[in-house]
């Protein structure tokens with residue numbers, strides 16, 4: 001008989017893997033992808049394909065340079081970063097900027113910190129912040145759905161002209177905005193899928209949205225409008241829930257989501273930008289190491305929270 | 309499920325209990341030789357009381373220690389002592405052992421009769437240890453510090469390890485022994501509240517005990533791993549948390565496994581020490597998985613052969629105990645000991661272990677840790693040799709259940725790393 005294999009316990013493992021988790025997020029984004037192509041046509045498709053492909057390409061090149069094995073999880077995570085990055089820009093973006101943005105996401109935001117699992121900031125959002133700072137005009141030039149004319153987003157209209165969009169349009173998403181953020185219904189279908197398959201924990205989006213509602217009440221804003229507008233749903237369910245850049249503990253997740261909601265509303269109402277989802281998540285990303293440290297909670301059999 | 313008692317955290321692995329849970333306990337073939345390790349329990353190694361050439365009978369004490377936390381070992385067959393020397397044990401360690409060659413007479417030691425007098429010393433003399441796997445000496449567990457009183461005795465019939473059904477079958481077939489054992493323990497501990505915890509997947513056992521025994525509170529537990537962990541069981545049944553670093557009696561509880569209760573009864577009724585135990589011999593590709601009553605010291609090879617070997621492929625990995633906390637044995641030529649609850653045979657496809665990747669901080673391990681730890685960080689600190697940090701984050705509270713390694717999406721060897729940290733912390 002051949003030699004027996006000796007490995008440490010446990011001897012069975014759950015079938016879940018990182019690439020399966022990523023695949024679930026992809027599946028969840030399909031409705032929004034379809035909606036974006038319907039509303040913004042081939043422009044959107046070109047931006048999406050360019051960004052996804054270049055993200056994967058940069059990932060492979062950098063892993064080669066770093067002499068690391070290329071694993072399934074690396075490919076799926078970089079493709080997802082690319083897709084999310086494309087989702088939070090205007091369909092008006094030229095392809096070469098998107099290639100540069102992919103480079104920022106993968107090389108700077110991810111690999112400069114050590115690669116998958118070690119990055120502090122959500123790579124897609126970090127890259128978005130970078131292009132928003134470098135090409136502010138392009139980043140705020142939106143195309144109206146089904147047409148090649150520029151238009152303003154509901155949040156901009158509210159901020160600059162005090163005009164509120166109607167709920168149905170915002171729910172369906174046939175208005176100007178970033179490629180993947182406009183259709184609330186499509187995103188919510190995907191979000192439900194993520195929750196049901198337990199790919200994401202409900203705590204981050206729940207506390208994020210609850211805080212937005214509470215802040216709208218306090219600040220005298222239209223609650224439904226604030227929930228449906230901008231990148232909130234995309235951000236709350238798909239960006240803030242990125243495992244790598246969100247807290248690992250349950251109390252940490254509540255606070256993280258609440259912080260995102262708080263900052264989003266501050267920026268939206270008082271800030272210089274009409275939208276605050278991207279920056280709020282990035283700011284809270286920076287706080288995650290602190291949350292992990294102070295919000296571990298109670299160890300079994302201890303009276304007080306364990307604070308290291 | 310809200311109507312079932314449980315603890316927070318935990319996992320739901322595939323249980324595969326259907327392979328053996330309907331198989332009545334069978335007597336394993338009488339072995340032609342046994343190898344009996346002189347350390348089968350948590351505690352001190354026994355000194356041999358026999359030498360090569362001696363003739364021994366079933367139930368004869370062949371090893372003992374004068375240390376308090378230890379348990380004597382006894383001959384499980386009659387025959388001639390062939391050797392007293394270090395032999396390979398299921399953990400991979402070499403342990404001083406007594407080899408006995410059978411004379412096939414099954415001769416029982418003269419004078420074995422129901423013990424009179426002190427129950428605790430009878431239990432100690434009989435070498436009874438926790439039969440659930442940890443093998444902690446039972447007499448120590450039953451001897452409470454003088455100033456301590458407990459108000460609850462909890463009987464552990466959870467059997468939360470996948471594949472294992474030996475406790476389940478014992479509950480169905482040896483119920484009267486279990487009840488007798490409970491009565492004995494109840495008197496020793498002078499406690500009146502008895503709780504009997506059984507996981508919801510053992511419906512027949514729950515029904516059986518609910519109908520049969522008045523005076524014992526049956527607690528239906530959620531089927532979830534590690535429901536049978538002492539701390540988790542006490543939390544589920546009584547809602548009390550054993551303090552960090554403390555012992556169950558500090559919250560007024562003692563936990564006994566059903567197999568241990570049955571053994572206490574056997575000893576009290578007949579005087580026979582621990583010479584056998586029930587072992588679930590199982591595996592997806594094992595021809596005929598069985599629950600066997602096995603003489604201590606029988607080799608794994610014999611038992612696997614009695615179950616017909618594997619039907620497909622080759623035996624690649626064999627686990628002593630359950631798949632979550634058991635040991636992968638280095639050779640099939642290792643003996644069954646008092647704590648061997650199962651022998652799980654795996655072929656190539658089940659034996660493969662995926663390579664660990666870097667942590668993606670998904671928090672799954674944190675969500676399920678029954679001790680509310682952060683296994684991801686404990687693993688990181690252990691990997692980087694920062695054992696102080698690991699200690700501050702509660703490494704010593706880890707019960708080594710392995711649930712974190714089970715769920716990890718990146719397939720990290722978390723519990724292994726945490727065990728390493730614990731060993732390093734203990735060295736300080």
Ligand code: SF4
Nearest residue numbers: 677706707709710712
């Ligand atoms: S850290 Fe310890 S107690 Fe927690 S799940 Fe892992 S092995 Fe179990």
Ligand code: SF4
Nearest residue numbers: 667668670671673716
């Ligand atoms: S389950 Fe694995 S990948 Fe997820 S946080 Fe824990 S250690 Fe990291």
